[in-house]
Amino acid sequence: MAGGKGAEFLTRGALATASLVPPAVLGARFWSSVHRHPVVSLLLFLVYAALLAGVAFLAKVYGKVADRWVERAADAVDRRLQWRVSRFERDYRAYVLSHHRFIDLKGLATRGDYTPGLEEVFVDVSLMPRSAHQVARESLAGADGGAFPARRSVRDFLGGPEGTALAVIGFPGTGKTTMLKHLALGLARESGRRGRRDLPVLLFLRDHAEAITANPAITLPQIIGASLGRLTGDQPPGWFSGQLQQGRCTVLLDGLDEVAREEHRREVSRWVERQIEGYETNDFVLTSRPQGYQGAPVNRARVLQIRRFTGEQIGRFVHGWYRAIERLSTGADDAAVADRAHEGAEDLLNRLRARTVLYDLAANPLLLTMIANVHRYRGALPGSRAELYGEICEVLLWRRQEAKGGTAAAADELGGAKKEVVLRELAFVMMADRMRDIRGEYASDVLRPLLFRVSSAMSSQEFLDTIVISGLLVERERGLYAFAHLTLQEHLAALHIQHRRLVDHLVAQVDDDWWRETTLLYAAREDPAPVVEACLASGTVRALALAYDCAAEATEFAPEVARRLEALREESLGGPVGSARRRLMTAITVMRELRQTVRLGETTLVCARPVTREIYRLFTEERDRPGAPGLTDGGADDIAVGATQTEAGEFVDWVNSLAPDGDAYRLPLDEEAADGAFDLVAGVARHTVWCADTSNGSLSLWVPEGTHHPWVVPARETTGPWLGHGPGDEEVLTRGNAALAAVLGVPSGTVRGSDLSSPDVRARLQAADLAQAGFPERADTAARIAALLHLMAEPGGGSLLTLRAPTFAERVAPLLDHSLDTGYPGDVTDLATLATLYADKVGVLPPSAPEWAAPALDTLLERITDWSRALTDRPRSLDPADGPYARLAALTVAAVAERLLDDWRVAFGYRGIAARFLLLQRRAEGRTTPCETIVLVRA
Numbered sequence: 013m014a015g016g017k018g019a020e021f022l023t024r025g026a027l028a029t030a031s032l033v034p035p036a037v038l039g040a041r042f043w044s045s046v047h048r049h050p051v052v053s054l055l056l057f058l059v060y061a062a063l064l065a066g067v068a069f070l071a072k073v074y075g076k077v078a079d080r081w082v083e084r085a086a087d088a089v090d091r092r093l094q095w096r097v098s099r100f101e102r103d104y105r106a107y108v109l110s111h112h113r114f115i116d117l118k119g120l121a122t123r124g125d126y127t128p129g130l131e132e133v134f135v136d137v138s139l140m141p142r143s144a145h146q147v148a149r150e151s152l153a154g155a156d157g158g159a160f161p162a163r164r165s166v167r168d169f170l171g172g173p174e175g176t177a178l179a180v181i182g183f184p185g186t187g188k189t190t191m192l193k194h195l196a197l198g199l200a201r202e203s204g205r206r207g208r209r210d211l212p213v214l215l216f217l218r219d220h221a222e223a224i225t226a227n228p229a230i231t232l233p234q235i236i237g238a239s240l241g242r243l244t245g246d247q248p249p250g251w252f253s254g255q256l257q258q259g260r261c262t263v264l265l266d267g268l269d270e271v272a273r274e275e276h277r278r279e280v281s282r283w284v285e286r287q288i289e290g291y292e293t294n295d296f297v298l299t300s301r302p303q304g305y306q307g308a309p310v311n312r313a314r315v316l317q318i319r320r321f322t323g324e325q326i327g328r329f330v331h332g333w334y335r336a337i338e339r340l341s342t343g344a345d346d347a348a349v350a351d352r353a354h355e356g357a358e359d360l361l362n363r364l365r366a367r368t369v370l371y372d373l374a375a376n377p378l379l380l381t382m383i384a385n386v387h388r389y390r391g392a393l394p395g396s397r398a399e400l401y402g403e404i405c406e407v408l409l410w411r412r413q414e415a416k417g418g419t420a421a422a423a424d425e426l427g428g429a430k431k432e433v434v435l436r437e438l439a440f441v442m443m444a445d446r447m448r449d450i451r452g453e454y455a456s457d458v459l460r461p462l463l464f465r466v467s468s469a470m471s472s473q474e475f476l477d478t479i480v481i482s483g484l485l486v487e488r489e490r491g492l493y494a495f496a497h498l499t500l501q502e503h504l505a506a507l508h509i510q511h512r513r514l515v516d517h518l519v520a521q522v523d524d525d526w527w528r529e530t531t532l533l534y535a536a537r538e539d540p541a542p543v544v545e546a547c548l549a550s551g552t553v554r555a556l557a558l559a560y561d562c563a564a565e566a567t568e569f570a571p572e573v574a575r576r577l578e579a580l581r582e583e584s585l586g587g588p589v590g591s592a593r594r595r596l597m598t599a600i601t602v603m604r605e606l607r608q609t610v611r612l613g614e615t616t617l618v619c620a621r622p623v624t625r626e627i628y629r630l631f632t633e634e635r636d637r638p639g640a641p642g643l644t645d646g647g648a649d650d651i652a653v654g655a656t657q658t659e660a661g662e663f664v665d666w667v668n669s670l671a672p673d674g675d676a677y678r679l680p681l682d683e684e685a686a687d688g689a690f691d692l693v694a695g696v697a698r699h700t701v702w703c704a705d706t707s708n709g710s711l712s713l714w715v716p717e718g719t720h721h722p723w724v725v726p727a728r729e730t731t732g733p734w735l736g737h738g739p740g741d742e743e744v745l746t747r748g749n750a751a752l753a754a755v756l757g758v759p760s761g762t763v764r765g766s767d768l769s770s771p772d773v774r775a776r777l778q779a780a781d782l783a784q785a786g787f788p789e790r791a792d793t794a795a796r797i798a799a800l801l802h803l804m805a806e807p808g809g810g811s812l813l814t815l816r817a818p819t820f821a822e823r824v825a826p827l828l829d830h831s832l833d834t835g836y837p838g839d840v841t842d843l844a845t846l847a848t849l850y851a852d853k854v855g856v857l858p859p860s861a862p863e864w865a866a867p868a869l870d871t872l873l874e875r876i877t878d879w880s881r882a883l884t885d886r887p888r889s890l891d892p893a894d895g896p897y898a899r900l901a902a903l904t905v906a907a908v909a910e911r912l913l914d915d916w917r918v919a920f921g922y923r924g925i926a927a928r929f930l931l932l933q934r935r936a937e938g939r940t941t942p943c944e945t946i947v948l949v950r951a
Contacts, residue, residue: 035060100248101211107243108200108212112193115381128336134194135321135329137187137377138163139180142317166195169316170262170295171209177288177296179310182318183496184408184483185378188299191318192264195297199262209295211255213263215239217280218270224283225276232256232263232287259293269304269481281308288312303480303487320375323610323689326364329377331357333384360387370400371620371689372611373497379404398536401503405432408484408496426475430466432504435479436511437462439495439504444517446526448498452476452491499529506533519546522555535562541570548576553670556580557600561607589633598630599670606667606677609950612687618680621651621693622701622945623663628652631666640888642942653699654935654942656887657711657842660702663946677948679704684949685714699945710842713944722943725927733825734903735923736930740896745824748798751791793875793897796868797904801827803865804911827907828900843928847880850921854905855913869908872901876925883932895933902926 035057045053115130170176182188196212213236220235233253240247255261265284271277288296289312298310305315321329334353339345364371364383374380386400410428426434441458442450450458456472463470470478476493479485484500485493495501509517509530518534519542521527531543540562547559563569563577584597605627609617626648632639639645642654655663660679667677682703684690700722703714715721725735734741787795801824851873857866879898883890890898906922909915934940 100243100246100251103246104240104243105200107241108196108214111241112196112214115190128333128340130190130193131197132336133329133332134190135325135332135377136165136194137182137191137321138319139166139169139316140164140319142181142315163319163322166191166297166316167198169314170297175209175259175288175291175293175295177310177313178298179305179313179315180297180299180318181302181305181315182299183301183376183486185376186318186320187377188318189266190377192266192297192299195262196264209260209262211261213252213261214266215264216266216270218267221271221276221280225279228279228283230283232291256291256294259291261291262295262297263287263291265296265298268298268300268308271304274307277304277308281310284310285312301481301483321377321380322375323371323687323691326371326374326380327357327361327691329380330360330384333357333381334360334388337388356388360384363387373404373499375611378407382407398503398506398533401500401533402507405435405484405500405504408482409435409479410482426463426466426468426470426478430468431475431479432507433466434459434462434475435484436504436508439501440508440514442495442501443505443527443530448501449492449494452493455493502530503533506530506537509534510537515542518543522546522550522558523552525554528558528561531558532561532565535565536567539568539570540566541573544569544573544577548580553596553599553603556596557603557607560600560604589636595634595670598634601630602627602667602670606948610689610693612684612689616684617950618684618690618693619677619948619950622699622947623652624648625650625652628655628663628946631663635662635666651699651945653945654888655702655944655946656884657702658884660711660944660946664948667948676951678951679711680714680947680949681706682712682714691716693947699943701945701947719943722940723928723931725930734828735926736896736899736933738896740893741900744794744896744900745798747791748794748796751787751795752798752802755795789875790894790897793872793901796872797897797900799868800865800872800904800908803861804907827911828903842884843925844877844881844884846921846928847877847925850918850925851877853915853918853921854909855915855918857908857912861912869905872905876901876905876922879929880925887932888936890929890932890936892933892936895929895936899926899929899933902929 113129113131114127115133166178166180169178180188180191192214196214199210199212202208202210215235219239223230223235223238231253233250233256236252237244237247252261268277268280268284271280284296284298288310296313298313309315331354334357335350338349338353338356342349360383364374370383374383382403383400386403406428409431438450438455438458442448452473455476459472459475463472463475468475476485480487480493484496486496487493495504509515515534515538518527518531521531522543531540534540535543544559544562547555547562550556559577560581563574581597581601584593585601587594605624606619608620610620612618625644625646629639629644631637632644640654643652664677664679671677680690680701680703682705685701685703698716698719700713700715700719702711704710705712713721713723804827854869854873857869876898879894902922902925906919906926909918909922931940935942
């Protein structure tokens with residue numbers, strides 16, 4: 013301020029001088045004028061004095077303003093210098109990395125001694141645009157995407173030229189908080205990228221709701237400053253405000269729904285809107301459960317829904333989880349640890365595949381984490397799935413909220429155990445009324461006496477709202493409620509039946525599929541003997557299947573009832589084929605095998621494993637079909653492999669003839685087989701699957717990535733000059749030449765004489781009559797093959813009829829050559845259809861061809877078609893000795909089509925037929941392993 017005072021003194025001196033000196037000088041100089049006009053002179057002096065006064069005022073203003081601007085400029089320079097030399101940004105990024113590095117396991121009833129790093133197990137959830145009210149109607153697992161097949165990460169919606177505001181909506185456990193933490197970790201590592209919003213700010217709104225509602229004018233930088241933990245006080249003045257003004261931040265606001273009171277939630281929502289408007293060059297991501305967001309939406313935000321995990325994502329998470337846990341528990345990272353982790357992960361995935369409902373629940377990341385924990389530390393899957401469902405209910409009702417730092421329950425609020433008691437009876441009432449959804453008015457009528465019984469002052473609506481917030485109930489539309497998953501409703505109903513001794517209700521429902529899962533969950537906790545005896549008394553397929561499933565689920569089961577069940581099975585399956593009792597037990601066995609399914613999307617259920625050899629053996633016995641290696645031999649639980657297209661279609665018809673409802677199963681579509689969840693069908697990664705084509709009603713093979721098509725022969729897998737060349741081919745050609753020599757009247761012993769020049773042979777060949785040869789079929793086929801090859805071979809170089817290998821083979825090799833990949837042309841997969849199709853496409857030989865050529869070609873075409881039809885009906889009937897004849901006949905026709913008819917399409921078709929003959933020959937010889945399987949889909 014000393015400088016300011018000095019400037020003020022100089023200014024005053026200058027003004028005093030200006031007010032005295034100029035008037036005195038001018039007055040002396042122009043005294044005569046002043047004397048003559050005193051009034052004018054006085055007025056001029058007063059104007060001059062006023063001007064000086066104005067200048068003096070402006071000088072004072074300037075001085076004050078200059079001081080202030082100087083101070084501000086100094087502060088700005090000082091602040092910039094502090095930011096530059098400060099290590100705060102580096103320390104802050106390190107704080108974010110350390111603070112959010114581990115996955116959150118708080119609230120899980122089963123926890124191990126080790127917590128894996130978030131990035132070791134993180135599987136990015138995907139998002140899709142969706143309104144909040146649509147999300148509220150989804151199941152606990154979340155949506156599958158529907159019309160949005162492309163899976164998009166949160167990063168795909170951020171980082172545009174202008175700031176973005178997103179509201180990410182999802183049910184409890186769908187990975188909202190984990191997604192934000194992972195995004196914060198990634199951004200914390202991306203410092204120094206100009207033009208990027210790479211500074212993460214992760215705030216948990218439940219921690220700041222009180223401050224916001226108490227002071228709505230509080231700013232975002234102030235809230236950030238209050239969340240810095242150990243860095244509080246280290247922040248240079250105005251640092252976060254500066255970063256926000258520069259548009260460097262991605263602000264992550266977690267848990268709007270966790271603000272308890274609705275009026276407070278709306279106030280926080282309005283505060284968020286103001287921050288987005290005030291710092292609009294930054295990106296904002298807000299998360300909430302759908303019910304919490306519906307009553308307090310952020311107007312400027314784009315709403316996105318978290319999609320459910322796919323089968324591929326479930327597999328990645330489980331493998332990542334086990335790798336991380338094994339590394340932490342052993343302190344090593346070698347091949348043995350990797351093998352043990354892989355073994356544990358595959359065991360869990362196999363158990364998930366065996367339990368449809370567990371797989372469906374596993375699409376929710378929180379529930380999948382719980383399942384992985386239980387499997388890793390209890391080894392309790394699948395036998396204790398009832399216990400797992402109980403743990404899920406506990407976590408949703410109270411454990412997770414308590415672990416997140418929720419306040420203690422108020423005096424009039426129910427504890428977790430009492431909430432469960434009330435929900436058990438609600439679930440039972442809904443099951444008894446066959447309700448998936450319940451109107452709020454009816455639910456209130458049910459709940460009111462229950463709440464009174466557990467001494468709660470809560471109203472029915474308050475209770476419903478509390479359970480909706482927990483995620484165990486969803487409000488599908490206004491006033492319409494449902495359990496987040498039907499399995500949870502069935503689980504709670506089973507608990508109610510167990511605790512209230514209501515097993516007679518299950519006894520009366522053994523023929524009702526609606527109660528099946530509830531009955532099985534009851535059987536997992538109590539002796540199901542009364543239910544099984546009711547099933548035996550009913551005697552229907554549905555009831556007997558339930559009896560055997562109850563026996564499999566039971567941890568306690570009356571021995572005499574168990575013996576009756578086993579005796580019934582052995583007696584029935586040992587009876588005559590076609591008898592009513594045997595067919596009944598066959599239907600029970602098949603239906604039980606097909607019960608376990610994997611969900612594709614929201615509506616499609618595919619059987620959890622391909623058809624087994626036990627089931628296929630029952631099919632062949634009923635249809636009086638011969639058994640076959642790979643289909644009916646081996647263990648009962650082995651996958652049946654090698655079924656043909658025709659057999660696959662007949663098998664589906666047979667299964668539907670056994671199903672109580674008829675037409676209950678079908679083959680999958682190609683697009684269903686390509687679904688990521690289809691990978692969870694046990695064994696399909698190593699096998700091909702018969703699929704239906706709805707456009708033309710035909711079947712085709714779906715081939716998983718990395719698996720070779722069983723009916724395509726790559727050239728690298730063949731040896732010799734043509735497809736499948738081997739000793740059998742040389743025998744066919746030798747026999748054909750010998751037969752042809754006999755037709756031409758050439759002694760077979762003088763094969764290299766000078767009288768057997770090529771022109772002579774060709775002249776005799778032109779006049780030959782192969783129709784009168786009278787050879788057996790194999791020799792006749794070989795002769796026609798040899799004759800047509802002679803017709804097309806280039807002349808010169810000795811006798812074409814030489815029997816000494818490899819002269820003739822070398823001469824005809826260019827005719828029989830094949831392309832890199834030889835298989836079925838187009839989409840045709842039926843050998844008989846393919847042969848018939850291309851036989852009709854073979855054109856007329858040119859006029860220069862001898863008279864015998866057309867009949868010889870027609871005979872080969874007929875025999876190829878006959879072989880194809882026989883092998884389509886009986887694909888395992890090929891005599892390996894016939895294989896070379898059939899294949900060389902097809903290759904010869906292909907050569908005729910290419911060389912004489914100039915029709916490469918027909919040539920390609922017959923090479924495909926030759927490839928099919930080769931593969932059937934290899935299978936007949938046991939040189940290749942079939943891989944075609946049948947997987948059924950619930951229609």
